[in-house]
Amino acid sequence: MIARIVGLRRCGKSTLFNLLSGREETGGRFGEKRLTVCRIADKRVSQLAEVYSSQKTTFPEIKIEEIPELSSRMLPDIKDADALIVPVRLFDDPVTREKPSPKKDIKEIDSELILNDVKAIETRLGTIERYIKKGASTQEREELERERALLTRLEGSLESGIPVRQIPLDKKEVEKTRNYSFASGIPILYLLNHNDDYKETAEALADRLSSLAGTDTLPMNVKLELELASLPDDERRELIDEFELEPVGADFLIKKVYNLLGLISFLTANEHEARAWTVKAGTDALHAAGTVHKDIQKGFIRAEVISFNELASVNFDTNLAKKKGLLRLEGKDYIVKDGDVILFRFNV
Numbered sequence: 150m151i152a153r154i155v156g157l158r159r160c161g162k163s164t165l166f167n168l169l170s171g172r173e174e175t176g177g178r179f180g181e182k183r184l185t186v187c188r189i190a191d192k193r194v195s196q197l198a199e200v201y202s203s204q205k206t207t208f209p210e211i212k213i214e215e216i217p218e219l220s221s222r223m224l225p226d227i228k229d230a231d232a233l234i235v236p237v238r239l240f241d242d243p244v245t246r247e248k249p250s251p252k253k254d255i256k257e258i259d260s261e262l263i264l265n266d267v268k269a270i271e272t273r274l275g276t277i278e279r280y281i282k283k284g285a286s287t288q289e290r291e292e293l294e295r296e297r298a299l300l301t302r303l304e305g306s307l308e309s310g311i312p313v314r315q316i317p318l319d320k321k322e323v324e325k326t327r328n329y330s331f332a333s334g335i336p337i338l339y340l341l342n343h344n345d346d347y348k349e350t351a352e353a354l355a356d357r358l359s360s361l362a363g364t365d366t367l368p369m370n371v372k373l374e375l376e377l378a379s380l381p382d383d384e385r386r387e388l389i390d391e392f393e394l395e396p397v398g399a400d401f402l403i404k405k406v407y408n409l410l411g412l413i414s415f416l417t418a419n420e421h422e423a424r425a426w427t428v429k430a431g432t433d434a435l436h437a438a439g440t441v442h443k444d445i446q447k448g449f450i451r452a453e454v455i456s457f458n459e460l461a462s463v464n465f466d467t468n469l470a471k472k473k474g475l476l477r478l479e480g481k482d483y484i485v486k487d488g489d490v491i492l493f494r495f496n497v
């Protein structure tokens with residue numbers, strides 16, 4: 150899984166990347182892409198590790214890459230992103246002194262993504278036309294015509310400024326559009342990057358944007374958060390208390406991206422390792438088993454499942470959980486939930 154940071158000039162991309170990567174340098178070298186791996190902090194894993202005296206704890210990770218500019222040169226690099234983190238400037242531009250124009254900026258970013266998708270659609274429509282003319286078989290022809298109808302519909306919406314992520318599609322169409330990896334179809338987290346002067350503006354904008362399909366929002370003062378993050382713990386706490394600050398924190402941001410991707414974690418724990426595993430929401434027990442090990446999937450018998458909160462409610466006493474009927478035996482088709490603690494039973 151990879152999320153990419155993209156945005157307009159001086160919106161705070163490099164500052165955000167430094168916060169997420171724990172780096173202190175002021176910015177990437179000009180035009181340089183930078184990659185970091187962030188872990189999805191999960192207190193439940195640490196708690197399980199304590200209970201089971203696990204030797205190791207393992208958290209899910211997500212790659213985050215900073216794209217230095219939003220240009221047609223860089224667009225191929227963002228197309229395979231699973232999510233985009235888009236900082237939006239809500240402070241006066243330190244170079245031009247221009248006031249923020251967040252709505253205009255958001256539009257501009259969408260236009261750039263949309264333009265790229267329209268070009269891709271036009272190319273594909275041309276190819277379809279040629280195939281049909283060349284005399285495809287009836288079956289091929291029907292398929293091509295269906296594809297052409299879908300692409301034409303998408304093109305119409307795009308041309309009126311609606312990004313793919315906001316176009317209602319059925320399951321089959323979603324599957325089809327995935328093959329094209331449309332840039333405007335990638336889910337977006339708008340990071341409303343504000344200073345003190347624009348805090349309220351950012352919060353109001355977050356409310357308004359939150360209803361858009363395929364997007365999430367987070368108001369944050371990235372520069373301040375980076376400054377706080379680079380302080381020793383006691384100094385940071387002092388500042389937070391003194392100025393009544395409410396930092397969002399990099400962990401919360403990363404969790405937001407994780408959720409935006411439709412990902413959930415299930416947990417496993419024993420004396421060797423306590424671990425959170427990533428699956429798409431809606432994954433069944435059989436495939437969840439496969440993420441742990443292919444052999445467990447092949448030899449799957451059943452899954453012993455309890456939610457983390459239920460397990461915590463009996464003080465992590467599995468026997469008591471069994472007595473109370475909280476520990477369930479689930480089959481292959483059981484849909485795994487976030488925070489399920491699972492023990493897979495399998496044959497080798």
Ligand SMILES: Nc1nc2c(ncn2[C@@H]2O[C@H](COP(=O)(O)OP(=O)(O)OP(=O)(O)O)[C@@H](O)[C@H]2O)c(=O)[nH]1
Nearest residue numbers: 158159160161162163164240243343344370371372
């Ligand atoms: N007040 C304020 N200034 C910020 C914030 N985030 C970034 N800045 C400032 O805005 C300027 C640009 O920040 P960068 O992180 O370099 O932005 P960028 O998007 O990487 O910029 P380019 O790479 O030049 O496009 C710097 O002077 C930052 O200090 C913020 O949250 N609040």
Ligand SMILES: [Mg+2]
Nearest residue numbers: 162163176177
């Ligand atoms: Mg930069």
